[in-house]
Amino acid sequence: MPNRQKQVLFCSAGLLSLCCALSAAVVTGLPYWLRGVVLCRTGAELVNATGAELDQFLGELSYGLFHGERVKQCGLGGRPSRFSFFPDLLGGIPAGLHVTIVFFCSAVVLFSSVASGFFFFNAFGRPYETLQGPMGLYLWTCATSCLVLILFASEVKIRRLSELISNFREENFVFQTHSERYDRCFWIFFLILILHGLNLVLIRLTGIEFPFQGKKDVELSGGAADLMY
Numbered sequence: 153m154p155n156r157q158k159q160v161l162f163c164s165a166g167l168l169s170l171c172c173a174l175s176a177a178v179v180t181g182l183p184y185w186l187r188g189v190v191l192c193r194t195g196a197e198l199v200n201a202t203g204a205e206l207d208q209f210l211g212e213l214s215y216g217l218f219h220g221e222r223v224k225q226c227g228l229g230g231r232p233s234r235f236s237f238f239p240d241l242l243g244g245i246p247a248g249l250h251v252t253i254v255f256f257c258s259a260v261v262l263f264s265s266v267a268s269g270f271f272f273f274n275a276f277g278r279p280y281e282t283l284q285g286p287m288g289l290y291l292w293t294c295a296t297s298c299l300v301l302i303l304f305a306s307e308v309k310i311r312r313l314s315e316l317i318s319n320f321r322e323e324n325f326v327f328q329t330h331s332e333r334y335d336r337c338f339w340i341f342f343l344i345l346i347l348h349g350l351n352l353v354l355i356r357l358t359g360i361e362f363p364f365q366g367k368k369d370v371e372l373s374g375g376a377a378d379l380m381y
């Protein structure tokens with residue numbers, strides 16, 4: 153492939169990685185990862201509410217990885233409040249899993265930023281012929297992005313994070329999840345994963361072989377060492 157085309161492909165991959173890094177950094181701190189509706193079961197059972205009467209006991213819940221807000225509805229009107237995961241909720245949620253999600257989000261930002269720099273360097277530097285090592289940087293960015301989505305979905309669906317938040321330090325009422333859906337930040341992170349996959353395609357279009365079978369001896373030009381992604 154001509155050098156000009158390689159430069160265009162590497163620059164495109166670098167821009168995508170930079171966009172991924174910036175987007176991941178922003179959405180990690182926003183409270184729009186999940187939006188749900190929580191039922192005040194205690195209040196509904198006390199009055200034996202059914203049908204449209206349940207609306208008086210349905211509150212809203214929205215949160216991200218660091219903070220969120222809720223509206224508690226127990227038949228006496230909505231009571232809005234805000235909460236933070238660190239340090240307020242650490243005693244009531246799977247803290248280890250939640251910290252791991254935040255860690256992998258930070259890893260996505262770091263790997264995407266470094267990958268962007270490498271892409272731009274390879275676009276105008278030499279050599280950029282070979283991509284060595286089965287655990288390349290481009291694979292790590294895809295893996296960490298995927299892990300963020302899987303772990304957050306597990307925390308929400310398996311560990312019932314919304315119910316843990318709603319029932320934290322509640323003495324008189326019991327809440328249960330009525331409905332929930334992933335919000336915009338979750339889907340932006342999914343888009344980040346797709347963009348990293350697109351980067352893999354761009355890398356392959358440059359003629360670089362994916363290194364799954366081990367390293368090969370490469371003839372270096374100009375005495376420079378190949379960059380390891």
